[in-house]
Amino acid sequence: MSSSPGSPKKNRMRSLLANSFRRPRSQSHSHSSSVPNEGARLGSAQSGTPSAINAAVSLSSAGPNIPSTSEPDSAKLGRARGKAALAGFRTSLEVLRDNAGVFPPLSSAAGILLSCIEGIETAGRNQQEYENLWIELTRSAEFLSQRMQGAGSLPVSNSFLNISKSIEQQAQEIETKLAKKTGGRVRKTIIEEEEILGQYRRVESLFRQLQTDASMSIWSIVNSQLVETRLQGLESVKEATYDSGLSNEVGRRTCTEGTRIRVLEDLRDWINDPMSAPIYWMNGMAGIGKTTIACTFCEQMEGRKLLAASFFCTRNFPDCRRVNRIIPTIAYQLARYSLPFKTALCHVLDQDPDIAKKTLSKQFDKLLKEPLAGMEGVLPQNLVVVIDALDECENGTEVERILDTLFRYATGVPLKFLVTSRPEPEIYPRIMQHNDQSRVVVHLHEIEKSLVQTDIKLFLEEELSLIALTPPQLEQLLERSGALFIYAATLVRYIQSGEKRANLHKRLKSVLELAPDASKRHAHLDALYKEVLKSAFDEEEAEEDEQEDVREVLRTVLVAREPISVETIASLTGIDDPQRVVSALQPLRSVIHQSEQTKLVSILHASFPDFMFSNDRSGSYFFDQLEYNQRLASRCFSAMETQLRFNICHLDSSFLEDNELEDLEARIKAHISSTLVYTCRHWGAHLDLAPRSEYLLKALADFFSNRFLFWMEVLNLRQEMNIGSETLVKAKDWLTASPAEPQS
Template identity: 30%
Template sequence: MSKISDVPSSASASTEHIDDNSYSDQQESHQTSGIERTYDAAMPLVNFNTTHTSGKVTNVFGNIYNENTETTAPDILEHGLTVEIVLPALEGLESMSSKWSRLGRVCITASVSSAVLDDRAITDNGPPVFWLKGSAGTGKSTIAFTLARSFSQMGILGASFFCSRDDATCSNHKLIFPSIAYHLARFHPPFGEMLAEIVRRRPTVIHSDVAYQLQKLIVEPLGRTRDFPSSCVVVIDALDECKDESTISVILAALSRHVEKLAPLKIFLTSRPERNINLGFKISVLQGATRRFILHEIQLSTVEADIKTYIIAQLEIIRGEYGIDQSWPSSVEVDSLSTLSCGLFIFSATAIKFIQDSNYDDPQGQLTRVIANAMLLKEDLSDPRHRLDQLYLQLLKHEPVDRFEVQFMRQTLMRLHSIILVPESDNAIVRTLHPSFFDFITSPDRCSIPRLLVDTCQQHTLLLAACLRTMQGLKCNVCELPDPTVLNNEVVDLPLRIAKFIPPELQYACRHWGTYLRHAVISEDISILLSRFCSEHMLFWVEACSLLGDLRNQLVLLDTVQRTLEHDRNGSASAAMFLLHDCECLIREFFPIISTAWAHVYESALAFAPQGSELRKCYSSQINVMGGLKEWNKCYRIIEGHSSCILSVAYSPDGTRVASASRSGTIQLWDAMSGVLVNTLEGHSGNVYSVAFSTDGTTIASGSRDDTIRLWDTVSGRHLMTLEGHMHTVISVAYSPNSSRIASGSDDRSIRLWDSMSGVLLSTLEGHSGSVYSVAFSPDGAIIVSGSSDETIRLWDAVSGKNLVTLAGHSKGVTSVAYSLDGTRIASGSEDYTIQMWDAINWRHHKTFNGHQGIVRFVAFSPDGTTIASSSADTTIRLWDAVSGEHLGTLEGHSSDVRSVSFSPEGTRIVSGSKDETIRLWITENGMHSKRNSKKSSRFLHAFSRFKVARGMEPHGHISDTNSLLVSFSPNSSVIVSISLDGSPVLWDAVSGAHMMTLKGHSDRVNAAVFSHDGTRIISASDDTKVRIYDTASGVIMKTLKGHLKPVLSVTCSPDGTRIASGSQDGTTRLWDAVTGVHVHIMLGHQEQVVSVQFSSKGTRIASGSVSDILLWDVLCGSHLVTIMMAPRILRSIAFSPDGNYLIVAISYTENFSLELRALSSGGQVLKVTKSHKDTPALWLPFAPALWIPSSPKLLGRDVTIDDNSNRQWAQASGKTQMENTITFCKMAGSGYFILADVYAGFQ
């Protein structure tokens, strides 16, 4: 039968005419974003909410500062300059109507829509939120679209977002509120102007959490906009299809916080009745502001009437297209098809597509087959889902597939277009038109034909295998970058190189292999592939992720992958487990540098990996490494910034931020991965004793010595409100589980309960006879537990304020209390040095944990309730089995009282804050016990050469056993000279690490030793007032240079090897002939000892530094050129830049260390200061020729970063010199000395 394509149906024609007239005036002002999967439409909706013509949603504000953004004059005239320039159109967004029309979408639900919502509900003063819930296929999206269309006709549709799990953008929860905000700006231009102002000031708001997006992009501009239309509806469909289910709760929590400020907006939401959504709508504020509609409670006759109307309209269109007789379909056929639908819109929509399919070219026969197939079924199909399943089976059985050529696959899939959306591009994703089909095809209980069943676990396994095989194409320096010293963002053609060397399939594999592993079967074949990946390509994968900018996401995924493999019953992936753990440790510890400089995956991270780690063993061929740490540091990040004792720390609910509070009265927010300071919250006038995040992470509550509680916006840092009422210091604050209330404990012996939204005091709980040190809510929010200096723990009814029970058992004040996540246990810490465990059901004492040697400051349960972390005045953090009380491990590193600890949301990390003014981040699993290093064993050194790294401990004949203070490599990197703590210069073979010889001759300790330019000589400076020149090969003394009257502190050799300069405690700088040893010049001018001397790169000038000044000298005549005065600090070392225009100066003052960049052209003016560890008493940069800085002063500020780990601290600079070297400063733990890691040229 031939299809008559040129004959439109009367219904279609008339509706199109109506749409043209009804919507034309609003097609630019009413926008929609987010595209739902689609069905047949009764009519095309050609002009409904027209925007753009491609297929996906993109970043709303992505081009906000793009100078190339074009804006046409008509756009500016119609919408205003501000909206169009500051809020550019959504690139890649196809209009909802055009896409629904193109793919077909049901839009006849008049009866059901009216039963759900009438016009008066939108325009009256009723609840601002309308929630429609129903099972899959019941027509929620159909109703949402119908209502949106109706609202648009009425001129009150502000925006809509149709979520879809099949579309990466339409399932992205972070696009919902930005898209709605954009369309509200188009709906009402004055709103757009307010929005534009906010976005100008905070262009990164698109990347913020959803609660902050709602506040900044919708609530605030709405509050500032005058004359906003009194009726405006926002439609959000299929909320349950957001790709991250956990974020749905966050979205609803955000709505609950701001729902009262959203007027005059009305929000219409649809979703399945998922548990997390049901719980979200039970939040008290949202519950009172929401009107609920349940689809299955609507009378079946009402639903069937709409379905029948839809079927008649669609079959009329098909009859017209194919020129079929007016008698078709019969009323019996219509009634039969309607009855078979059982109230499911998706059944009728799918059946219509099957009947209309041009591939069969037989709508009459197709209709007959659908009805006949259902009628022949013998099983009971009273369950509507069973009827739908049988329809899906009928469609699938029509299309056997035994060939896999692309064209044949496309033709086959096109025959399934009634249930599958087939894209035009071969590279695009094939999607299901409705989630009910996905549910059916993946359920063994519903898909009764095995060959048609899709085993998702098997498919994930196949995709994992494909990813692992694809990643075998990775290699070191995968993008073939010529200069490994350049940072990722400095590679001009990096996008082009990535496109060339990391093609899309390899990028996909790098990003998603971990996701597939989570759901795969760890078979023997997978284990082999995984082991090969981990042992041969994993470091290359880290490099690729660094270049792709995806390292942070992969670190999170690595943790999940390990947890998955822990449950592998066969244990076949155990070898890979160790490597994955090492990889996670490596990324965490070196994240700041390897995320910005790909080469440091090998140069820094691998070089510093513990010698016993599987990673080091597997990848030793990448770099020649000798010695090293025994195990990974449990402390992977040390954060500094507070100027006084840190009293409280807390992880944000998403684990991305750490909040800390101190005696300085400030609260600081830190990036939990990099340790970078994000924001400082200032306002309290006294010590801040406690900080707590709200459940959605949008707000921080803080309690202070100024007797107040303050609430802060976590993103902007803005002070939101102050809660006043306590008469003395607020020592503890805690949010209720739903964040609607805040509890506070005070020195005034009371507990107060506050409304977190309004700040209103709800109740005051009194009964303690001493200060209330700690408060916490039970997981259900019904009970508050408090600990006091009166040595008791009290439990209170959180609603009535009644004291339920008093628990006694501690012999001194109770400093901290915590509830387990299941609400069955309470842990308490005390000034009596113990931790007590209590049964929270029977309110009885359960167990006592002993071990701390000081006051227990804080206790916290891990999220899974299995572990307790406790911090103490004894400087340690202890981990305990929460059931047995067994001591699991001790985390040591703080040098003073540890005041607070907090678990990360996934429980694998701990943050601690201490009186030593540092915050430390710890790994808690996989061998969590961390032994204290003795002073002796913790002194280690790091020295770099091209592909060589040396570290030392005690002197036992190998460099990996030496306890050295300073080291340097020979120019050809074959020999190392080190100065041990007893002052002896020792030579080592740089390849094997073997001891070569000890240089004899000096009668006192040696302070410095350097190689000559050709490596044949070693020049040393000693406390015996002499400079000696040794033959490198034999160790024989060639010359002894005499002239200094006091110890010689520094020595250096000119670039051409003809001159030697030395600096002494006698205040002089001396120049010597390097061949004859003859004294050439004595340079006088310093009033203090000369601690550092350095030649310029051309050898024409010498810089000498003392405590109070730096002097520059002419090498040829020995005359004084320039004096640079210094503040009264301890100068440690100086070095010229390669072009001779700048000096870098290392200084220390009151136990602080810093590097200063000084411009010689301006008399030594300080251009940049980079500070480091507070407790570093000394810095040595004795081998100045190896030290370089970038030629441009601005590069120093950008490229030099400080990363302080528990046993080492280094500043990493990147750029170029004549030698193309990179430097690293390393802290010698225990002794406190720094040594210069001498040259790194990159790798080949």
Template identity: 30%
Template sequence: CLKGTREGVLWDIEAWEADEMNESVYWLKGVAGCGKSTIAQTFAERSAAKGKLGASFFCSRDYPDRRDLHLIFLTLACDLAYRSSDFKTALVPIIRANPNVQDDSLPVQLGKLLVRPFKQTGLSATIVVDALDECEDKEPVSEFLSALAVHVNNMPTVRFFITGRPEDHIRSGFKLSSLRTKVLPLHDVNSATVDSDIKSFVAFRLDEIATRRRQSISGQWPSDRDIAVILKKTSGLFIIASVILRFIDSSVASPQKLLKLIVDPPESTIYEGRSGIDVVYHQILSAIFEHANDDDAVFFDQLHLVVGSIVLALEPLPRASLAEILEMTPQDIWTILIHLHSVLIVPESESEPIRILHKSFADFITDKERCPDARHFIDAPHHHSALGIYCLKLMNTRLIENICGVPQYAMNNDVEDLPARRVLCIAAPLSYTCLSWAKHLQLSSQAGGNTSSVLTLVNNFFTRHLLSWLEVLSIEEHLHTAIYSLHNNPDQDLLDLIDDCERFVLRSFDGIKQSAMHTYHSALSWTPTSSPIRLLYERELMTKTKLVNAVGPTWDACIRIIPLAVGVSVEAVVFSPSGALIAAHGEYCMKVFDAMTGVNRATFIVQASICSVAFSLDDGFLVSGLFGGTINVWDVQTGTIFRTFEWNSSAYSVAFSYCGTMLASGGSDKTVQIWNILSGGCHCVFHGHIGVVTDVSIGFSLDLTFTAFLLSDSTVQTWNAHTRHHESIIIDDLSVFHIALSPNGSQLASLSPYHMKLWDLKSGGC
């Protein structure tokens, strides 16, 4: 922050840091462009000057290693070790004992890398994590905050300062009961204070520009009116002031002329009611291209192609890579972008990525209502289609068999110089296209389907380069991308071929993942003889082994074989409600797998035999009922126990309510218990069953009024949770093994191997 600005906010943060009795976590939240990251940087510098800063992590969606959640705790631990020799002494043995700790779940990482060293050393420290919303996190509750909630109370001497936009998954994370947090919404800071800070910032930067570029400025500049107009345009957002000042300092024209364009434009009714940032972006783009001929279709086509590719690329690309993908030269791209430095960060080096100055520019230029000028508007589906086409062209040109020249039967891990070969032989442009082509085509399908040129390129890719693509993904350690790419491909004309490709990858996933060359050897050898993939690529079979009567003509019903650890036996499996996850449990272990790829997502170890398992409706929690009476509610995202309930009998069946706040369990003591997951208490117990309850299927009505459960004597009992009244329905069919209750509690379905029956709960009849 500029000296003298944001002092009120910084004082509040520093006061929190100084008082050990305050909350362990401070969340500075606010909308995009309000200055959160600048404040975080200034606070980190001040904390470091006092000797309090332990580590910092500044998230950014533009950098793969700064948007990866699984690198945060490892980076923080390394930063702490660099600053403290005591912490380093405690950390090194942990790293040596856990060389692949980055592959652990976030709570496990946090426990090993931070909690244990802090407990051992007794150190005090402040940890800064900026722009948490810029990390890739698809969970409904922030994975980072969920992990922090598990362990924060085990680190009483550590303070966490976190900034981020108030997005749903982050707000949900800060609502976790164990995460005591002080919250400061930046938009609640007094507007007069914010305006004063922005005014100081604008005046300082304009004075700096005037001093540095005095030869191109005449007279008294800037005027008080100029500063006042800029301040009004910022609408309290520092990012708008920053964009305006970068534009004034650009090479488009003299600072005086550019400032005049900002402060003296004729107002257009098109922009009434729009935010200040939209008006500013429109003015800047209009000024930059005011001398361009509106009829120069070639210029604007190239402008749209380059800017659209930068804005919509799935990760920032260097100028050299972008040029190769778009079939241009780096100099062509430099010429197009030379005047766009006020909204883009364009390094002089061809090998450094081009980045958007602020996400608000991408939001503006891809929204036709906010950016109605056709010269500037980027049609996202259209440009995704163009990027998909360029990706396919590059892959169809560059992909070859054994692209890195590795030994024919080598495992990837056995090729010591494979990383160097990857950089040299695959390089950034081809790597990007292999990982991103399908996503671009998927996003382009929103425009109404793919053109014949796209279909031709896709057909060429699948019939000539599929195996080489899988080889590259194996070397890049992104083979799972192939499954998502094939599964989500919208091309209906090649549906049979794409389905066959997906079966091929799923069946040979583990072998190809470990050895890229396995694609051409055993993977193809074990493919059915009439498979389209086998027929297309049989000429590329490298193995000298001849299989006799080992492979049939078509695929069997098995899609994927998921290997388990040695000695692990599976007794039952269950799909999550969304179908995205599979839970398999044995005697003392549960594993959760990605249903599409078969990749192990989590492993849970328990201390007693498991007799029942169920997912919550949102896939977020998994409950396990154990012999002996313990019921554990697991957080699937973090791999930790969220809640434990104890009862005096084995839990033969468990089920979540629709809303996920209640849990039912039934067991061997002739009772069914209803548990409140949020409070951790027992809501009620249902008694009155005849005989031991050895087989219970449980259902909830949507409003939790009715609960139904199936007894081993083929009786269904329904309970009204409000009146505690129960009714019995005699099904008289010992083959019934499952029941389901309608959301309104009026009907019940019973399922047996031969039929399903619907029951009216009011009359008790079928």
């Protein structure tokens, strides 16, 4: 329940936000009244010792009331004020250095700034500004020191770490400039003096950002339960991050060391340039390496604490192909990155908890634009959001809408967006209609071929080091790969899947002897996929029933709506022994991935279903996915008929809330099989893609009559009731689509 408009809690939060985001930097010693009051409100002034800035502020404020009859007296007063301010700054830095030991960049920065103090003279043309800077820096340093004393309970965001590193970098640059001495004195040209002063200004600005971040962390601790409730309401897709557990399940990886250097350098130049366009579109055909590059870039930006959020779309997981989950997920991750943003976002969610369910335009406006307003001096610069494989989302119209939304709002928020995709019809014209000021466009397939071939060569030499490729063999493989990394990756997996060392050379030889139709666009990749399938269905070594197992397993994995377990594959294919599924997967390892951690099975790359579902490309290996979805829908109904039952988890009482049951997770794992989980989640999707038939009509009617409530119980236990409503919509669409086919 949201707070009432006049509630004390909401008013405190608004006041805290206003003080944190709008506090001006002091420009004169007479502005001592602008000392931030959030520290006192949050207990930051509960110190046992007087503030180190009291003397400096007293001298500063006393200045106008002291008669000034001569220039020397005024100069003496100025020097006294400067020395007092500098002494206060020195003391606060010493305390901060000692208290910030758990945050090495901040502790290091304090130490470096301490070593620089002796090299700065506060007298001269910039005396007043230096004095103001010392006072402001002292305030921030004292506040942070008190926060550091309780650092065990202080949440530290990536934003906090980023700002700390920036302070350390600025301190190092100041130290370097001050090290340039002539005759034991600093070379005080006007330019050098202004440069050093400018860097101290940046340090002061960064200290204020840290102070805001720390203030928000205190608010976050006090209101932690409310904050988490609000953030969970966004229904963020945890599997969509570049380094999620799903990334292992789908075989996502980073670039081989030493490859794609030019592309990654261009991305870094874009992110480092404050004047560059806010949107960077990297596009290319399937298999060219877009996701691998995006994953590598995310890892690099994560290391620099500049990755605000990532959303990697994939056909392999339902929520990762839904456009309407992208913006709420970005907002959620950004809240984890920045505590001030989290505070502002929770204020928005307090007013409208259901905003994540609304249109894309309203989502962006309320979840990103509004909480980011006024944060230009609070968030680190050059933050990036990465959206990968946008073409793998399931609704082309929604893809168009999110692109329109990005271009409408991107220039008004302190974020940059990297978007990767194929140049699909719903994407290409939507992006190309905008000018160069709003987007950068990179066509990976147009990058100089020699650069790409050099990268692929490094990859092949590293991955096939056991074979010791001859120069002619390597040259031929490079020619076949062209600009497609997926060709090289599939080739490597195919060759390495040979069980014996001799098979490695045999498989290499078979690939080199392929004679693809050079007139077709995907000729070499198609020829390689056909060679893989020919080997998998080897009629000489495999029995007929083994070939049928391979065929059924392959088709099931291709049509499955998410990575699935071996047991689920066995159930959906009608194979009575899961070990037969394991055996059938072996010859398919170059096109199908099985996670080492979860053992879930999925397609390795989106280019393989494209090949398999095209009769023109796959030839005799083609199969009709609509027909197979009909079979899987039927098997889903059969599995639910067998396994669904009343009180499936044998709960002792229906009067207890699920969260009151300590062993509920164990009961769910014990009584709800992976097959039942899959069928309950996806029977509607398979039904929606299947031709209508009398059999499926009867199965659907039987399901609603006898098992509908049991199905809802499973979804409720797994906290997936939202899937239920989507499934029912799909069933309705299927029922109203076309007349049923006659029963054969």
